[in-house]
Amino acid sequence: MKYPTTPDGRYFLVKGRLWRTSNPDLPPERRDALVHELMSARSAVRTALKSGSGLPEARARVNAAKIALGERGPVWWTDGSPDLNRHLAKNTPYAEWAANPPPPGVEEETPEASRRRDHA
Secondary structure, three states, X not given: OOOOEOOOOOEXXXXXXXXXXXXXXXXXXXXXHHHHHHHHHHHHHHHHHHXXXXXXXXXXXXXXXXXXXXXXXXXXXXXXXXXXXXXXXXXXXXXXXXXXXXXXXXXXXXXXHHHHHHHO
């Protein structure tokens, strides 16, 4: 499912909460490799939960993949804006946008969204 993305492309909205998007400047091959690693690491977490061993290592892999994708750790934008990952949108500068976001899958055309699309 595709969730609405903020006009600047930094977050997507799920149940009123902002979640940081991947760095749009990652080369497609690198992004694909990191997404593959993330899915593999999530699978390892499920396996570890069932088996009772290896959970810290599996969770560390998930975290490392998310940091490499730009979804955690240092922000990937350079304008000094704070990281609002996991914040309730109503308590952020995105409150007005989040009150009436575009339908899922529809991005507003902003310079940042246009840049992201052109890099896809």
